[in-house]
Amino acid sequence: MGSFITPRYMKISNTPNTSSIITGFNLLGFPCPREGQIFLFLLFSVLYLLTRRGNGSIICAVYWDQRLHTPMYILLTNFSFLEIWYVMLANFLSDTKVISFSGCFLQFYFFFSLGSTECFSLAVMAFDRYLAICRPLHYPTIMTRHLCTNLVVSCWILGFLWFPVPIIVISQMSFCGSRIIDHFLCDPGPLLALTCARAPVMESFFGILSSLLLFIPFLCIMVSCALVLRAVLRLPSAAGRRKAVSTCGSHLAVVSLFYGSVMVMYLSPTSEHESGMQKLVTLFYSVGSPLINPVICSLRNKDMKHALQKFLGI
Numbered sequence: 666m667g668s669f670i671t672p673r674y675m676k677i678s679n680t681p682n683t684s685s686i687i688t689g690f691n692l693l694g695f696p697c698p699r700e701g702q703i704f705l706f707l708l709f710s711v712l713y714l715l716t717r718r719g720n721g722s723i724i725c726a727v728y729w730d731q732r733l734h735t736p737m738y739i740l741l742t743n744f745s746f747l748e749i750w751y752v753m754l755a756n757f758l759s760d761t762k763v764i765s766f767s768g769c770f771l772q773f774y775f776f777f778s779l780g781s782t783e784c785f786s787l788a789v790m791a792f793d794r795y796l797a798i799c800r801p802l803h804y805p806t807i808m809t810r811h812l813c814t815n816l817v818v819s820c821w822i823l824g825f826l827w828f829p830v831p832i833i834v835i836s837q838m839s840f841c842g843s844r845i846i847d848h849f850l851c852d853p854g855p856l857l858a859l860t861c862a863r864a865p866v867m868e869s870f871f872g873i874l875s876s877l878l879l880f881i882p883f884l885c886i887m888v889s890c891a892l893v894l895r896a897v898l899r900l901p902s903a904a905g906r907r908k909a910v911s912t913c914g915s916h917l918a919v920v921s922l923f924y925g926s927v928m929v930m931y932l933s934p935t936s937e938h939e940s941g942m943q944k945l946v947t948l949f950y951s952v953g954s955p956l957i958n959p960v961i962c963s964l965r966n967k968d969m970k971h972a973l974q975k976f977l978g979i
Contacts, residue, residue, distance in 0.1 A: 689765040690859075694849040695944070712952055719959030720745035726972040733972055736813040737797065740790045741962060741969075743817045747786060748955035751779045769851040770836045774828065776850060776951075780927070781878055782824025787920055788882035789816045791889040794913055799896045827878055831871045838864065848943060855943075879928060886920055918961045919954075926950040 695705055723745040727733045764772070793813075796804050835853065841861035848855045853871055857864060893913050930946045963969045 689763050690769050691845045692762045693847045716956045720748045726976040730972040736808045744786050773851040774832050777828045778825040781827040784882045785820040788885045791886040795889040798893050915961050919958050922954045
């Protein structure tokens with residue numbers, strides 16, 4: 666990981682006879698007048714505070730309510746903690762909007778690592794629901810606190826080890842021409858567009874890693890949901906069916922929001938996306954989804970709703 670966090674210089678050449686040395690990139694963000702930049706900064710600051718409040722309330726409610734000290738809610742707490750760190754505020758009020766070379770690739774690494782961890786966490790949560798509904802008698806002996814902790818730690822380790830190699834390789838490429846990234850964060854598409862020569866092998870390798878990261882957990886989630894649905898239809902109690910559907914329904918809603926936007930963004934060639942579409946989709950899964958998820962998780966779960974009301978004094 667040290668290779669891509671070490672500052673280096675990039676030689677750019679706009680004409681055959683002129684060249685200059687730069688040490689960073691210029692994030693274009695959302696081009697608009699100063700008043701618009703202030704409005705966007707205030708808007709995203711409010712959204713970020715709401716996201717922290719929503720996910721932080723879930724973490725605190727689970728911590729203070731002894732009844733929620735179960736694997737399901739421990740996994741939900743881990744997911745909420747992850748969502749807090751996944752949200753990033755762009756540097757809207759900066760006049761230069763310059764990000765250093767090291768800062769750009771560090772942002773690239775942490776943003777994608779947190780996203781990878783979220784993919785694995787959603788799969789583990791689906792597996793937990795499968796065990797709870799399809800194997801209720803064996804659930805306490807299978808999903809122990811020790812196994813739950815190991816699964817959480819494994820999600821974080823896998824998430825942070827999934828993308829270092831392609832990020833390091835991209836950081837060692839030569840960048841020519843403009844240093845302007847038409848985005849509000851360092852994304853692989855705009856970065857690869859600034860390289861001196863096209864790198865189809867690197868693009869394909871990154872695409873394969875992204876596809877595997879998305880499809881493997883998504884397939885596990887879909888299989889778990891199919892097995893849960895089959896088990897739910899066999900339940901004799903209508904109340905039991907409603908509770909199972911409610912629990913899995915909230916998880917499916919979160920999965921749909923996250924995977925729907927991410928698949929649109931990263932499972933087709935990045936060059937096919939307009940910069941405006943890239944920004945909107947990235948905003949949705951990095952800001953909108955973490956903001957909405959606490960609402961989905963709490964409103965469709967009576968135990969969580971009661972714990973939140975007790976914690977917030979409502």
